[in-house]
Amino acid sequence: EVQLVESGGGLVKPGGSLRLSCAASGFTFSSYSMNWVRQAPGKGLEWVSSISSSSSYIYYADSVKGRFTISRDNAKNSLYLQMNSLRAEDTAVYYCARGIGWFGELSYYFDYWGQGTLVTVSS
Amino acid sequence: QSVLTQPPSVSAAPGQKVTISCSGSSSNIGNNYVSWYQQLPGTAPKLLIYDNNKRPSGIPDRFSGSKSGTSATLGITGLQTGDEADYYCGTWDSSLRKVFGGGTKLTVL
Secondary structure (H helix, E strand, O other): OOEEEEEOOEEEOOOOOEEEEEEEEOOOHHHOEEEEEEEOOOOOEEEEEEEOOOOOOEEEOOOOOOOEEEEEEOOOOEEEEEEOOOOHHHOEEEEEEEEEEOOOOOOEEEEEEOOOEEEEEOO | OOOEEOOOEEEEOOOOOEEEEEEOOOOOHHHOOOEEEEEOOOOOOEEEEEOOOEOOOOOOOOEEEEEEOOEEEEEEOOOOHHHOEEEEEEEEEOOOEEEEEOOEEEEEO
16 A cells, blocks of 8 residues: 655744655555645645656746755655755645656656644744 | 646536536647546545556446547436545646646535
């Protein structure tokens, strides 16, 4: 059974940093692209970042570029999101999601999602 | 403002059919496959439709998807109260970003 479990969320002050983790199990982690998607309270889904299976290709939303860093450790079946210079507008539930396909291919979708971890940026 | 446009809400009676539209452009829907996600209250999104019209294992055939040009549509027949949820369309954009619609809240009256 595919499982994605996020952790690392919490309350942080504006300008602060936080590192999210996503522990994957039930599939060959190193064979799949992985993604972070966030959802602000009462709002819709917003894509944050994607990383290819071997970490060769990484993409970010403009809203987080230069502040967030996605990474993965295939030996530990784990995905990470380092978030720096956090702002109030970064407050959201952050989901990790497994990707099928990739940018440039006809098909690129997210077939499994974790339960999410809440990040609150407030003074 | 979302790249893909969905109606904020739709509603229908139990047993009826409803459709949810998703409008984009040639830089996203027009040249790529569309997926749909269901988010029940208080839960994580779940893949409902991929590659425009394919259903993952376990998704009932009451759910269907289609695409024409730069628009896509999710159809749900035989509505049940358990279908009340937010529905999102998604694809990727030529700017190398994943894009979602703003979401549609389905109410089963």
